[in-house]
Amino acid sequence: MSALDELRQLRRGGAQVRSRDNRAAFWFLAPWFAGLVFITIGPVLASFGLGFTKYNLIQPPRFIGLDNFARILTDERLHNALGVTFTYVLVSVPLQLACALGVALLLDKGLRGLAFYRSAFYLPSLLGSSVAIAVLWTQVFGTEGLVNRVLGLFGVEGRGWISDPDTALSTLIVLNVWTFGSPMIIFLAGLRQIPVVYYEAAAIDGASRWARFRRITLPLLSPILFFNLVLQIIHAFQSFTQAFVVSGGTGGPSDSTMFYTLYLYQQGFSRFDMGYASALAWFLLLIIAAFTAINFWAARYWVFYDD
């Protein structure tokens, strides 16, 4: 059959086959679609409505206008939670990306056993937000944990890293930095895209290693860096499990690990104030949107697109 015949046949019978295929596809998609509507979009819209009500989870919600949003402005514990969350995001994300980029540069050199190292470094990313790792963390950083044992070998007196409000947040930051695997994989892919000829040309011109990194790698990798930055910031704002498990759900000691999401959860499920919790959820959306917008605006000044 020639190509022309094939095309003709497709035109004749194709439409019918296609519509039948589409219908079948729709039915197979239906469970997913139902899930999207009922489990995701529905509750999202409902939470918007609930933000304007007082709702204790069991009795019907009562409309109270903008009270919940007004409370956001005066709630001191919330402001503390915002401080904790901002600190977490602004410290852990740059550190995490720096680690990811550093390791990616090392691995890009074409080490022997690259696949093994790549997997080994990626593993924490898969486990990072799991309950098991958070539990492990409380053991490692506990008063009788691994960290204190190692410090003890050097004669340094340890402390309860997680149960001391001065250091509790730092342990969570370390945990987040440790899960640098997924941005690292993306960096690795980005590094492979940079044509080797640039480096060769630069080397012939006598450019130092740092100059090559600074003038070639960074600019050409900037779109990838931007992508990782946006994603990891959003991800960090939504962190919940680690703080929940490590503090036993309290955000303690002294509210030092009180992430925004954990505070929101407590409002809904410990204080039974789902209206305020819903308002907080939408406020978080605004915060993340603002950060993302700033990111995109700033990107014009530092992200370089090659093409």
Place this chain on the structure above:
Amino acid sequence: MSRGVRRGTAWAVLLSLTASLLAACGSGSEAGGDLTTEQVTLRFTWWGGDDRHKRTQQVIELFQKKHPNITIKGEFKEWNGYWDSLATTMAANDAPDIIQMDELYIGSYAERGALLDLNEAGKHLDTANFDEKALATGTIGGKRYGLPVGLAMYSIIANLDLLEKYGVPVPDDTKWSWDDLKTIGDQVSKASGGTVFGVQSPGINDAAGLGIRARQQGEAMFDADAKVVLPQEIAREYWQYILDLSKSGATAPPSVTIEKASAGLNQSATATGTAAFGLWWNTQLTALTAASGARLKLMRLPGETQGKAPGAYYKPSMFWSVSARSKYPAEAAAFVSFLANDEESAKILLTERGVPANQKIRELIAGQLKETDKAAKEYLDTVPVSDPPRVTPNGASTLDTILKRHTEDVLFGRSTPDEAAASYIKEVQSEVDAAR
């Protein structure tokens, strides 16, 4: 393979999905109706330690033998995760049928309509052997939202092995003061050289220590209208005392104290033999003895004779409640009745959930109690008490976590006892107000 077959398969999958969804919404029973003969599954949730889980599981098996068509699925947790989980399942309309309820939360769940009025299922629930006063503790606004399980009292549990080891004499608890506890605690800490501490810090896991101090001075946390009436001076003294214990080394360093607090009974300082004195329920003596393997002794609270009134009181250790949304309220009530009245089940549970509130059962098991259980019963029978405080009002269920945060602030020097006292009273009041 033709398209028709494939499409047929798709329909079959869809149909079976729908069928399984429909099957999940079977019919239920009525609270006052007869027990069903169909095969049903009830979910039963409780908090507690290992000892409780084992005993409760045995009682479940007993019940299932007598009612082969009823399966009871036990869901048990530590106290810390229990209430989060209950709130979540309640919100999802997926609450367990039978719920072990606490005094701290019964007001808040009952007033939001989440609990069944057990009178509706009175046909299946035998309360003949309960004292009216005891029954009243689970009654709010004339409705019976919880059946009291047992009675318990606050006590100091002392580790005799540790006291002996460090040559510290056992204090006379009939007239000791809070200062005495601190002095003895300091002695133990000093003698051990830092491996064992005198006192397991109070004020971390619950507001009991504060409540006791208020009661000893003739005051209370709340008045009848759920207004916070705790004098600020009492709260200030309370946090000053905890701070003094920490500064003198009678308790472990703050970070160790806080780490232990979130780990549950089996990891507590008393259970691990790292503190000589701890504030506990008298009925926890058996579980703590099992966990620590040490000789433990129940002692009266300090300060009981120096103040205006005893701080000790009979507290319903917990309640059995049934979810208002249970599909099988009659069967759930029948199971609660079994837990509260069955003699065989009583012989398994003994006093692990408190000295039974059911008087007939209390007499029945008296002869079979282990030494530690006997001690708990004797403590309850002999120690002077005053009238119990009012039920924790709706909205104040978080008062323990608020207290814990304030204690942390004080221990780590983030606020003074004075500031903590003022802030605590203000915050608890605003929680109660917000729930209205």
